[in-house]
Amino acid sequence: MARFFPGSIRNLIASAAAIGALLAQVPAQAAETQIWKDIQKAGVLRCGAAVAAPYVMRDAASGQYSGYFVELCRDFGEQVLKVKVEFVDTSWDNIVAGVQSNKWDLAMALNQTPERALALAFSAPATEYQVSLLVNKDNPKFAEAGNSVADYDKEGVTFAVMSGTAGDKLISAAVKNARIMRLPGMDETRMALMSRRADVLVDANDTNHLFALANPDWSKEILPEPALAKQGVSFGLRRDISPADLQVLNIYLTQRRETGEIDALIDKASAEVNATSKTAQ
Structure with missing residues (x-):
């Protein structure tokens, strides 16, 4: 048989349930702040x-x-x-x-x-960060290249990038024709460019800028237009x-x-x- 309670009792039960729910949440919230x-x-x-x-x-x-x-x-x-x-x-x-x-x-x-x-x-x-490209300015593959990633995304071109970085994900999505060489660290990617095993170094703009300043005789930095990421x-x-x-x-x-x-x-x-x-x- 259904039971019916006066409004005041129903309100009391509802209030008790709400308080119980709040109390149940306290340990979880407290754990988040530790x-x-x-x-x-x-x-x-x-x-x-x-x-x-x-x-x-x-x-x-x-x-x-x-x-x-x-x-x-x-x-x-x-x-x-x-x-x-x-x-x-x-x-x-x-x-x-x-x-x-x-x-x-x-x-x-x-x-x-x-x-x-x-x-x-x-x-x-x-x-703030954006991806830049670094190339050998005497590379004949890029004689007519501008500032677009598409200018470098060609058959026979190799991009070097640190595996797992944001630059890796961004260049992987942008490149359709060139080869991507994924290497474990910054030293390996730089050596790949310097030894000409790679044609393009993909890295953070400030990192590439520092490398370009240290190697002004042969390096050229490109900030892609449109930007790969900011x-x-x-x-x-x-x-x-x-x-x-x-x-x-x-x-x-x-x-x-x-x-x-x-x-x-x-x-x-x-x-x-x-x-x-x-x-x-």
Whole structure:
């Protein structure tokens, strides 16, 4: 037999149910806000490091890391979280998976893309990025080439790019006729161009610009028109980071960017890259 309750009792039952639902959500919401607290409890911030100058660099002899994202990660950990900072060597193919599997807390120098946003969260951008091309200006294949990717996308042309990077994905979508040579690191892609195993080097505009400055006698930099991409370069974090925790990092980055401190770090890293290039020559 159906039971009927007075309106006041029905309202009381509904209110109790709503309170119960809210209480059930509290543990989940609380768990979302623990990332920085967990790192502070552990006493170490782990930064995933895939090498790409001037963002992230690693001295082969000492194993020490430098670059402006390295400086940002170190400063955020030591000055904001008050913990030690550890850099974990990885590759661009694995850097997102490392965040997902909790092998490191921050992935450094990630380009903001929709595909990556399905897998992790992004901080506010520290800098802006676009893809550029670098070629040997005496290469006869490009005697009539302009600034369009299509001018270089020809049979018999080889593009060299770091595997797994944003540049890899972008050039793979744009190139229809040329061959793409995917290599594990920046040194390998540069050597491919210098040895003429590759005709075009695909990389970040600031990285290619530094390389072009170090090799003015033979190199030519091209900023494609239309642009292949203009993206923010950010830290990558776990997708379950709370808005409050993400705001901590975003405020830190925004303040350092607006005061010009990040520009100063870029200049410092760029000088280091050029000094290393001159020593190697």
